[in-house]
Amino acid sequence: MxxxxxxxxxxxxxxxxxxxxxxxxxxxxxxxxxxxxxxxxxxxxxxxxxxxxxxxxxxxxxxxxxxxxxxxxxxxxxxxxxxxxxxxxxxxxxxxxxxxxxxxxxxxxxxxxxxxxxxxxxxxxxxxxxxxxxxxxxxxxxxxxxxxxxxxxxxxxxxxxxxxxxxxQADRVIDHVPTGTSVGIDVGLKAYSTDSNGHTVDNPRHYRKAEARLKRLQRRLSRKKKGSKNRLKARQRLAKAHLKVQRQREDFARKQANALVISHDLIAYEDLKIANMVRNHHLAKSINDAAWGQFLAWVSYYGARHAIAIIKVAPHFTSQNCSGCGTLVKKSLSVRTHICPNCGLVMDRDKNAAGNILKKAQNGTAGHAGTDAPVSA
Structure with missing residues (x-):
């Protein structure tokens, strides 16, 4: 459809x-x-x-x-x-x-x-x-x-x-050109996404950039008399500003997902419980601004259209285990560099996690192809 x-x-x-x-x-x-x-x-x-x-x-x-x-x-x-x-x-x-x-x-x-x-x-x-x-x-x-x-x-x-x-009622037919490459992706807040090859995408932070203007429009709305035409106009201006951020976020997610699917034959990502993650009030705004769920939904959608494997893997220990030897290296969120005391591997924390995600997918960890993304607003 x-x-x-x-x-x-x-x-x-x-x-x-x-x-x-x-x-x-x-x-x-x-x-x-x-x-x-x-x-x-x-x-x-x-x-x-x-x-x-x-x-x-x-x-x-x-x-x-x-x-x-x-x-x-x-x-x-x-x-x-x-x-x-x-x-x-x-x-x-x-x-x-x-x-x-x-x-x-x-x-x-x-x-x-x-x-x-x-x-x-x-x-x-x-x-x-x-x-x-x-x-x-x-x-x-x-x-x-x-x-x-x-x-x-x-x-x-x-x-x-x-x-x-x-x-x-029509089927969108796309002929995928095989590339022979597989990739694991790790989504984050510092970098929007990091793949197992070390390529990163900067986090656009659309809401953060528009936050000052949104707050100003919200203050103007609160000053207007309830039921007045000026309040209705202020409400419409605020709604349009929020709609612009929403469209920017969706456009970015779709373009990144499409580019990722076109250039790979297998994509693996973490099956994140985002609804539970936003319970952290210190990170909730940033997580919602990143819209990982929307991005991963479009990855699944384009993957289905291109008929390539999109695999979800369990997120357990992807950041803690060493992608080189599998040794458990505990680290807090503030530690951004993975240093393995066993094999001596040193790399960015997110790249290490992406490597573990890809290994889980290749080793047959339970996963499934994604379904169509929801209709955009």
């Missing part, structure tokens, strides 16, 4: 209609969730049928396309099934009990309720919400795909405006 995204251009009345569609989607999802809470043995089909009841009882719900109402019910069912799966697998901690949504930012149409013009530059939403004809701003040629391949059309609200996503 490929996702093509465009920015939507319309007038104020159309944007207000989109906002109404978002509120109706949230209403239907929450009502379906309430039905599941109040009654026993509710299945997915029951929620689908309940959409017709809501459309009959509420005129504003009837305006939304029928398949869009069903997609809203699917969201409620997805939250329910995730809760069931977490309980069944005995996931530690909170199981993710479904919650009511307060700020829905997307509405999803399936195969009806919209029409794409032949030039691929405009789309018309034809349900009762009154969104109408909008211009698509982007460089992707969505009109080259048959309409039968477009399975979903989403309208997404972000700080930078409204966007339209087309989910196309």
């Amino acid at each position: 490929l996702t093509y995204e465009y920015k939507l251009q319309g007038n104020r009345a159309q944007y207000a209609a989109i906002e109404e569609a978002l509120r109706v989607t949230q209403f239907i999802r929450n009502k379906c969730l309430r039905l599941w809470m109040d009654e026993k043995r509710i299945a997915k089909n029951d929620l689908q049928a309940y959409c017709a009841v809501l459309a009959h009882d509420f005129d504003f719900a009837h305006k939304l396309n029928s398949q869009a109402r069903q997609a809203a019910a699917d969201r409620a069912w997805h939250a329910i099934t995730r809760f069931y799966e977490n309980c069944k697998s005995q996931k530690p901690g909170k199981k993710g009990y479904p919650r009511f949504q307060r700020d829905n930012r997307s509405v999803e149409y399936k195969t009806s309720g919209w029409k794409l013009e032949a030039d691929g530059n405009h789309i018309t939403f034809r349900d009762g919400c009154g969104i109408g004809r909008l211009r698509l701003i982007g460089t992707r040629a969505i009109e080259t795909f048959p309409l039968q391949q477009i399975k979903r059309v989403r309208i997404i609200k972000r700080a930078a405006g409204f966007f339209c996503q087309f989910c196309v």
Whole structure:
């Protein structure tokens, strides 16, 4: 499944209609969730049928396309099934009990309720919400795909405006050119990543660089009167600044992951529990800024597209063991150089860890190929 995204251009009345569609989607999802809470043995089909009841009882719900109402019910069912799966697998901690949504930012149409013009530059939403004809701003040629391949059309609200996503049923085929090389990578805070060959990538620290401006915008927001138009404008400026950092972080992660996959036939990395690592309040901000999870997810995604081996290994003792002889050399986080008293190996701590990661993968330590990365915001 490929996702093509465009920015939507319309007038104020159309944007207000989109906002109404978002509120109706949230209403239907929450009502379906309430039905599941109040009654026993509710299945997915029951929620689908309940959409017709809501459309009959509420005129504003009837305006939304029928398949869009069903997609809203699917969201409620997805939250329910995730809760069931977490309980069944005995996931530690909170199981993710479904919650009511307060700020829905997307509405999803399936195969009806919209029409794409032949030039691929405009789309018309034809349900009762009154969104109408909008211009698509982007460089992707969505009109080259048959309409039968477009399975979903989403309208997404972000700080930078409204966007339209087309989910196309198509396989991305990439012919990987074998390089005959394998590599282990160790992610960190001083260097974004270090591989077993000693190559390092500097940590861009996007949030740290933008932190002063974000704090200034946050202070301006806090000074505005609640409910005023100036407060709304300040909030939008702050949201756009955060969105810029998010996009910078994702763009960097994707480019680094793609470059890594193209140049190797096997990639090994640590199966880190990042959610546990950010409990360290001294490092949480830096770890979140580095976004290791996003980077490794894209490594797995591109690895699957290129059909190369992406192997996760257990992180135990990768920094402590010597990559030359295997001797345990204990060191704190402040010690950045590995010095082995047994074989005399001296090298950077991260390079030593990357070497151990690659050895674990080559020795058959349990791992698996990564799956597709999540859809970007």
